[in-house]
Amino acid sequence: MKEIVIISGKGGTGKTVITASMAALAxxxxxxxxxxxxxxxxxxxxxxxxxxxxxxxxxxxxxxxxKCNQCGLCQxxxxxDAIEVFQGQTVIDSVSCxxxxxxxxxxxxxxxxxxxxxxxxxxxxxxxxxxxVYARLGIAEENSGKLVSLVRQKAQExxxxxxxxxxxxxxxxxxxxxxxxxxSGANLAVVVTEPTLSGIHDLERVIKVTQHFGVKSVVxxxxxxxxxxxxxxxxxxxxQNSILIIGKIHFDNIITEALIKxxxxxxxxxxxxxxxxxxxxxxxxxxxx
Amino acid sequence: MIISVASGKGGTGKTTIAVNLxxxxxxxxxxxxxxxxxxxxxPNAHLFLKPLxxxxxxxxxxxxxxxxxxxxYCGRCAQICVYNAIAVTKHKVLVFPGLCHGCGACxxxxxxxxIKEEGREIGILEEGKSGSISFIGGRLNVGEAMAPTIIRxxxxxxxxxxxxxxxxxxxxxxxxxxxxxxxxxxxxxVIESVKGSNYTILVTEPTPFGLHDLILxxxxxxxxxxxxxxxxxxxxxxxHQVEEYCKENDIPILLSLPLDKEIAIAYSKGIxxxxxxxxxxxxxxxxxxxIIKQFKIVYNRS
Numbered sequence: 001m002k003e004i005v006i007i008s009g010k011g012g013t014g015k016t017v018i019t020a021s022m023a024a025l026a027x028x029x030x031x032x033x034x035x036x037x038x039x040x041x042x043x044x045x046x047x048x049x050x051x052x053x054x055x056x057x058x059x060x061x062x063x064x065x066x067k068c069n070q071c072g073l074c075q076x077x078x079x080x081d082a083i084e085v086f087q088g089q090t091v092i093d094s095v096s097c098x099x100x101x102x103x104x105x106x107x108x109x110x111x112x113x114x115x116x117x118x119x120x121x122x123x124x125x126x127x128x129x130x131x132x133v134y135a136r137l138g139i140a141e142e143n144s145g146k147l148v149s150l151v152r153q154k155a156q157e158x159x160x161x162x163x164x165x166x167x168x169x170x171x172x173x174x175x176x177x178x179x180x181x182x183x184s185g186a187n188l189a190v191v192v193t194e195p196t197l198s199g200i201h202d203l204e205r206v207i208k209v210t211q212h213f214g215v216k217s218v219v220x221x222x223x224x225x226x227x228x229x230x231x232x233x234x235x236x237x238x239x240q241n242s243i244l245i246i247g248k249i250h251f252d253n254i255i256t257e258a259l260i261k262x263x264x265x266x267x268x269x270x271x272x273x274x275x276x277x278x279x280x281x282x283x284x285x286x287x288x289x
Numbered sequence: 290m291i292i293s294v295a296s297g298k299g300g301t302g303k304t305t306i307a308v309n310l311x312x313x314x315x316x317x318x319x320x321x322x323x324x325x326x327x328x329x330x331x332p333n334a335h336l337f338l339k340p341l342x343x344x345x346x347x348x349x350x351x352x353x354x355x356x357x358x359x360x361x362y363c364g365r366c367a368q369i370c371v372y373n374a375i376a377v378t379k380h381k382v383l384v385f386p387g388l389c390h391g392c393g394a395c396x397x398x399x400x401x402x403x404i405k406e407e408g409r410e411i412g413i414l415e416e417g418k419s420g421s422i423s424f425i426g427g428r429l430n431v432g433e434a435m436a437p438t439i440i441r442x443x444x445x446x447x448x449x450x451x452x453x454x455x456x457x458x459x460x461x462x463x464x465x466x467x468x469x470x471x472x473x474x475x476x477x478x479v480i481e482s483v484k485g486s487n488y489t490i491l492v493t494e495p496t497p498f499g500l501h502d503l504i505l506x507x508x509x510x511x512x513x514x515x516x517x518x519x520x521x522x523x524x525x526x527x528x529h530q531v532e533e534y535c536k537e538n539d540i541p542i543l544l545s546l547p548l549d550k551e552i553a554i555a556y557s558k559g560i561x562x563x564x565x566x567x568x569x570x571x572x573x574x575x576x577x578x579x580i581i582k583q584f585k586i587v588y589n590r591s
Contacts, residue, residue, distance in 0.1 A: 009331050011299010011473040016498065037474035038297045038502040059371060079392055081441075095480050095513070100392030101371050139508045142477045145434065173299040173473055174330035177434035196557035198304065198333040205331060205431060212432040227557040256526045259496050 001159050002288050003152075003167040004188045005034070005215075009202030011173035013192045014222040017255055018277060019170040020044035020264035023129045025281040029166035031127070032155035033134035034148045034182040036120065041170045044264055047125030047132045055120035055135065055150065057143040058099040061092050067111035074103035074112065095140055120147050124154060131158050148172070148181035166288075175209045183210060189217040190246070190284065195230035203234065207241065218244045218287075220280060223251035247280035249273055291467045292580060293327075293486040293515075297502025299473035301492045302522040302546075304328070305556060306576075307470040308337040309563045310490075313573035314466060315422050321465045324419070325447055326426035327482035328472040329412060329439040336559045340417035340424035348427065348442050349408030350391035350435070355382045359403035366395035366404065390435070412439040414446060423450075436472070440481040444469075475505045480513065488584050489517040490543065490576075495527035500534060507540070516587040518580065523548040543579045544572060 006019045019041055023031050033041040061083075068090050075083045075090075082096035083103055090111075092103075104112040119141035125132045133154045135147050155167050169186070172178040183189050189210045193203040203219070210217040219238050224231045231248070238245050250273055258268035266274045294307040307324070315322045326334040353366065353375065364377040374388035375395060386409050396404040412429040425446055427439040447467060471482035483489050491506050493499040503519065510517045519535055524545040535542050546552075555565045563570045 008299075010333070011301075011331075013300060037476045037479075038505055040298070040498045040501060043497050043501060077393070077397065095477075095484065098390050098392065099371060100390060100394055101369065102392050102394040102397065105369060105394060105398060137476055139475060139505065140477075140480045140512050144476045174436075174478075175431065176330045176429060176436040176478065178476075179330075180432070180434055194557075197336045197559040198331075199557075201333060201336060202331040208431040226553055230557055253526065256496060259498065260528050262497060 001156070001165055001167065002187045003156070003169065004190060004284065005169040005171045005183050005186045006190045006192060007171035007179060007183065007206060008173055008192045009175060009206030010193070010199050013194045013199060014249070014255070015192050016040045016044065016170055017259065017265060018192055018220065018222075019168060021266040021277045022168055022281050024264040024267050025278060026166055026168060026285070028164045029130055029168055030155050030158045030162070030164050031130060031132040032151045032167060032169045033132070034151050034169050034178065035172040036135045036137045036144050036147045036151065036178065037172065039134050039136060042125070042132065042134055044259070044262060045127040045129060045132055046262065047123075047127045049123045049125045051124040053122050054118050055122055055147055056116050056118050057146045058117050058119065059101060059114040060094055060097060060099060060117045061101070061103055061112045062115045063090055063092055064111045064113070065089070067109045069109055071108065073106050073108065077102050077106050098142070119143055122147065122150060122154070124158070130164070131162070133158065145177040145181040148178045152182070175205050179206070179209065180213065183215045184213050186215055188284070188287070189215050190220060191217050192220045192222050193234060194223050195221060195227040195234060197230070200230060200234055200237070204237065207243065218246040218284070220246055221248045224248040226251045246283050247276060249276045290465070290488070291469065291486045292488050292490065293469035293471050293483040294490045294492060295471040295479060295483050295506060296473055296492045297475055297506040298493065298498055301494050301499060302520070303473070303492050304333045304337065304470055305522070305562070306490060306492050306520055307468050308334055309561050309569065310573050310576060311338070311422055311468050312561055312563045313570045314577055315420060316570065319464055322422045323447060323465070323467045324422050324424045325443050325467060325469045326424070327440045327443055327469050329427040329429045329436050329443070330472060330478070332426050332428050334470050335424070335426060337561050338419040338422065338424060340419040340422075342415045342417035344416040346414050347410045348412045348414055348439050349410050350389065350438055351393065351406035352386050352389045352391060352409045353384055353395050353404045354407045355384065356403045356405065359401045361401050361403070363400060366399055369394050369398055387434070411435055414439070414442055416446070436478040437481040440478060444485070475509050479509065483510070483515060484513060486515050488580050489515050490520055490580070491517055492520045492522055493531055494523045495521060495529065495531045497530070499527070500531050503531060504534070507538070516584060518543040518583050520576070521545040541579070541583050543583070544576045
């Protein structure tokens with residue numbers, strides 16, 4: 001079983017568009033959407049949800065105001081500025097709270113109880129291209145890394161059960177907690193970049209993260225003809241770091257057109273861009289088998 | 290006034306809007322502009338503002354350091370650590386620095402007081418100037434997960450500076466504007482960035498992805514009770530669903546920018562659009578005036 005993860009560092013470089021096309025091109029696979037903040041893959045794969053589950057993670061303090069005597073000790077020990085004794089009332093800011101539980105431990109009145117926090121939902125679904133696991137983190141919630149790990153774990157379970165040899169993961173932007181949870185232990189990271197200074201800057205950082213966690217990576221330059229000079233800078237950078245550029249994709253509004261129609265671009269058109277993506281998929285496939 | 294620039298979806302143009310708004314407003318000497326780059330995972334604003342960095346400081350979180358002489362391996366620290374950052378065996382205490390949030394619970398509750406804290410760097414903070422714009426940004430170190438901690442530091446730094454300025458002799462007439470470039474998404478780093486703003490600009494594009502993620506971002510701002518409006522970037526590439534959604538939900542569209550290949554190329558080189566074409570400066574000044582207008586409407590309503 002192989003697991004490939006599509007990532008980018010910078011957002012909006014085309015991760016999901018490329019993931020959806022790979023989902024349409026690959027055989028015997030399961031898909032997972034690990035961009036749990038803003039999952040978009042399902043908008044192109046149109047799944048039928050088979051199972052829906054609540055996601056619980058972390059703890060949040062619950063305050064019993066009848067016990068609280070506003071002594072302020074909880075506010076004093078909290079390092080996340082999440083508690084304030086204000087106008088004779090103790091107020092917990094659940095957004096700032098990191099759930100460490102220190103307030104509950106120190107409270108002399110035992111007025112604080114830590115409670116399990118429901119902070120999202122996850123779904124197992126079926127699409128015309130195969131099973132898709134995706135999730136939705138609750139608004140303004142934490143623990144995205146744990147939800148990402150859960151999506152991957154469920155996708156792996158389905159692959160094992162159904163004897164599928166490939167897992168295709170749509171990753172999150174950035175280099176922090178959810179990104180690390182998406183790539184650790186994966187077989188290949190496909191990094192989608194664009195020839196802009198921001199794209200290059202963010203590519204360099206995300207590649208360092210893949211190296212840090214020992215994940216092999218290849219690069220796709222999307223919209224490469226937007227700035228050829230920057231595209232050759234990317235090639236130079238990849239050359240120096242022994243990273244394969246697995247393909248380049250032209251700048252073409254057909255990608256947006258397919259998006260509006262809610263289709264993977266390879267299903268919408270057979271023009272240059274669709275051919276380029278197909279060719280990239282064939283190359284990735286050959287790397288594996 | 291604190292204005293943050295956010296979006297659910299990545300790559301819609303947050304940094305472009307934030308940077309150009311900063312530059313357009315800085316053209317007026319009455320304004321004092323502060324720019325905070327809170328996208329600490331992938332900071333990009335410096336590529337356009339090219340600030341002269343005058344100060345760099347390490348951002349650390351306190352992690353436990355066990356005194357082997359005092360420790361009696363009772364296991365209390367491991368028991369209370371909700372992040373599983375400490376494990377205690379018969380004769381050994383293992384600390385996993387990457388999991389520690391630095392809450393201090395272990396230190397406080399160790400019965401033989403065998404835990405001290407030491408700093409562990411997770412990122413850096415940078416301060417500088419880009420023309421008259423003062424710049425504070427942060428970057429998370431590679432391999433680190435805790436972006437919100439860095440964002441919190443950036444904002445604290447800005448507040449400290451604001452307080453010290455208040456004591457100085459700053460002309461009352463001057464208008465201080467803090468612009469925050471937020472990371473994409475809807476989870477903790479975004480919340481930490483936009484929290485406390487007077488107004489948030491949500492940048493989106495007219496595609497199904499743009500609409501889907503805009504709706505999520507709107508939910509975030511409603512939860513935080515921050516007034517908001519939309520900037521529709523590349524407004525001519527897709528369909529009209531975002532405009533329809535905004536109309537139905539009474540969300541102001543503050544500015545629409547068409548896709549312009551010339552702008553896309555300038556962006557790729559790190560050139561801000563206001564310096565490319567003077568008419569854009571006017572558009573961004575207008576954007577600010579729209580924000581003020583909207584802000585006043587919301588303010589009067591409450």
